[in-house]
Amino acid sequence: MTTTDPNLTSEHDGAVASTAGGTGTRGTRIIGIATIVAMGWLVAFGLGFSPEDRDQREAVRLLYVHVPTIWIAYLAFTVTAIGSGMYLFRKSLGWDRLAGASAEIGTVFVAVTLVVGALWGRLTWGVFWQWDARLTTTALLFVTYIGYLAVRRLDGTHEQRARRSAVIGLIAVLEIPLVHWSVRLWRSLHQEATVLGTDADVSMDGLMLFSLFVGVIAFSLLYLWLVMHRTRGMFLEDYLDDRGLDVALAARRAEAAAASVPAPPVGQRPEGTN
Amino acid sequence: MTVWRIARLVAAKDLRIEWHSRVLTNQVLPFAAVTMVIFAFALDAEVVLERVAPGLIWLATLFSMLVLVQRSFAVEVDDGALDALRVAGVDPRAIFLGKTVALGVQLLVLEVVLLFAAVVLYRQTVPIGGLVLLVTTLTSATCGLAAVGTLYGGLAAGFRGRETLLPLLTLPAVAPVLIGATRAVEAALGTAGAVVSDGWPWVGLLVVFAVAFGVGGSLAFGPLIDE
Secondary structure (H helix, E strand, C coil): CCCCCCCCCCCCHHHHHHCCCCCCCHHHHHHHHHHHHHHHHHHHHHHHHCCCECCCEHHHHHHHHHHHHHHHHHHHHHHHHHHHHHHHHHCCHHHHHHHHHHHHHHHHHHHHHHHHHHHHHHHHCCCCCCCCHHHHHHHHHHHHHHHHHHHHCCCCCHHHHHHHHHHHHHHHHHHHHHHHHHHHHHHHHHCCCCCCCCCCCCCCCHHHHHHHHHHHHHHHHHHHHHHHHHHHHHHHHHHHHHHHHHHHHHHHHHHHHHHHCCCCCCCCCCCCCC | CHHHHHHHHHHHHHHHHHHHHCHHHHHHHHHHHHHHHHHHHHHCCHHHHHHHHHHHHHHHHHHHHHHHHHHHHHHHHHCCHHHHHHHCCCCHHHHHHHHHHHHHHHHHHHHHHHHHHHHHHCCCCCCHHHHHHHHHHHHHHHHHHHHHHHHHHHHHCCCCCHHHHHHHHHHHHCHHHHHHHHHHHHHHHCHHHCCHHHHHHHHHHHHHHHHHHHHHHHHHHHHHHCC
């Protein structure tokens, strides 16, 4: 993309210039370094300093990943809902891209929660999966946002994509409480013995609580860092879609113009003509 | 009231198309019947079948619903009929309500046939005491299913890959209906010693679901198809 036709003015040009070197900025670099430091801190506390649990033994260490990731996933889906609502309100594609980026990362975090939770369940309960209300809701939450991400990939213009996914993002907000309610009702009526809750809030050791806190900080920073990069990455993808065709057309027109008039001296050919 | 009048016209149009094309009777009902038969192959033992019959009725309903929804929007997209309706200035809420009603009527027919199949194939009995619960459950569950089906059907209509997208979006969304309607029908039929009074809390869930998606769908349908 060497040609920049002055007639093809775009609202994004200034922003593109600022992301010309990739999706990183000073801000993301600082957050990125902070994330690495916090992750190192989490490894030290989670695997090293924190004691093993009386009942769960070493398996308790999985919770320092399990609990923060699901909290951040809830945060991510809340951001998606807010971004969706704001898009319908303001019609600015920036909100749509924030919603999409946040949903992608939230989905990955839920996947991490489910995998780590299954491993923890195998160690603690003896089974990978329990048809417990919270587990079932989380699994359906995961599938719902996989569907949301699939809707984002349907073909159409950016505005069509934004409107469709904003509506689906808001419908998910309607859907999740209903799913949660129904699954809770289902389990409460049909299960004699209540299974252990998936969280570890029963009289936690101070150091364990602190390790969990470190986990929340580390994964919050990771989320923030990923969302910033992904939102900018989506912006560049959209920009390429918008401008790629224009640029190609301009190049072909310049080529045709060059062919119809006597060839200009070497060195004065319009830029971008190959 | 004009929205309701247009919705009635849209519903009547859809039902007339179905009446003439006979897709429901010639393809969807046989498909549902085959589903009921292959469930029996998979579960084998009669005892198990008797126990899980209400759930199988609703599973067969959900699978058949996916076919019906695709059909419902295929007739709109094929000749650009949906665009024509929009260009004619028809309120999207009216299209949504009309298509929901038409889909709901077809689903009700399907559910009654499946219930009958369960009586014959899975040895279910319909006690008189559970009849009110049964009818209420079928009606409220159908409203919720039809609303969700129409909403996501409208979204997926006219795009490549819609056949695969529709189940992915629809099935997690209708999970509450599957849970609630199965328990309520178990209570109505007295499966595994369930009593009728157990079923009513589930009907509450089904009604809330139907209202939420009815209102949400009629608001969201315009932005979804308006492109």
